[in-house]
Amino acid sequence: MVDPKVTRKKTVQEAKTNLILDAALKVFSQQGFHDTRLEDIAAAAGFSKASLYNYYEDKEAIFLSLAIREYQRLIDTWKQIVTAEDSFDVRLRKILESTFNLFGEHFAILLTISNFRTANILALERLNAQHGERTEIFKNLYEEISNIFICLIQAGKKNGEITTRIEDNVLSQYIRALIRGVCMEWKVAGKIGDIELVIDRLIRFILHGMKHE
Numbered sequence: 001m002v003d004p005k006v007t008r009k010k011t012v013q014e015a016k017t018n019l020i021l022d023a024a025l026k027v028f029s030q031q032g033f034h035d036t037r038l039e040d041i042a043a044a045a046g047f048s049k050a051s052l053y054n055y056y057e058d059k060e061a062i063f064l065s066l067a068i069r070e071y072q073r074l075i076d077t078w079k080q081i082v083t084a085e086d087s088f089d090v091r092l093r094k095i096l097e098s099t100f101n102l103f104g105e106h107f108a109i110l111l112t113i114s115n116f117r118t119a120n121i122l123a124l125e126r127l128n129a130q131h132g133e134r135t136e137i138f139k140n141l142y143e144e145i146s147n148i149f150i151c152l153i154q155a156g157k158k159n160g161e162i163t164t165r166i167e168d169n170v171l172s173q174y175i176r177a178l179i180r181g182v183c184m185e186w187k188v189a190g191k192i193g194d195i196e197l198v199i200d201r202l203i204r205f206i207l208h209g210m211k212h213e
Helices: 004-035 038-045 059-082 088-105 107-119 124-158 168-189 195-210
Strands: none
Touching: 004 038, 004 059, 004 107, 038 059, 059 088, 059 124, 088 107, 088 124, 088 168, 088 195, 124 168, 168 195
16 A cells, blocks of 8 residues: 555655756756856755755756656657557658757757767766766667667558668667757757748658658
């Protein structure tokens, strides 16, 4: 039997950690990772800096937890799209729409996450030592994203919509590279482009490639 006190404690804990992460989302978006201080996040969340340590040990722990939460939300959306009874192009369009709309909505923080990941590749050993569990989850999310696109491609092949004999994992890499390329272009430009136009062009390009060697 589940102890109601334990359940309430867990519910309160989750509510407070989400409150902290929501505040961190705003602060990191406004100030970037390096210029954000723990006291900034604490103030935005209505906590003292000391009380923040009851939930997270440092700024990197907060940032990794935020990145994990946002990516997991996107992955959950993608999973629902991929398992739906739609054609390949409809599912692909929905994935692109959800991705680029999220990027547009959280442009600053997603750029910050991208910059954080790039800047900390060389410091991965230190991050693993300090935040091993979170960095492992973060890494596994990228593997999960790859698997989602592989499932999408396999469904397209099963339905006869994809006729190329190129391996599923390679096609997954190509599609994800195209998405990253669009986001990188927007990152360099410092603004979001025409999402619908980009999606239409990507779908035409991908569908053409999926039907040829």
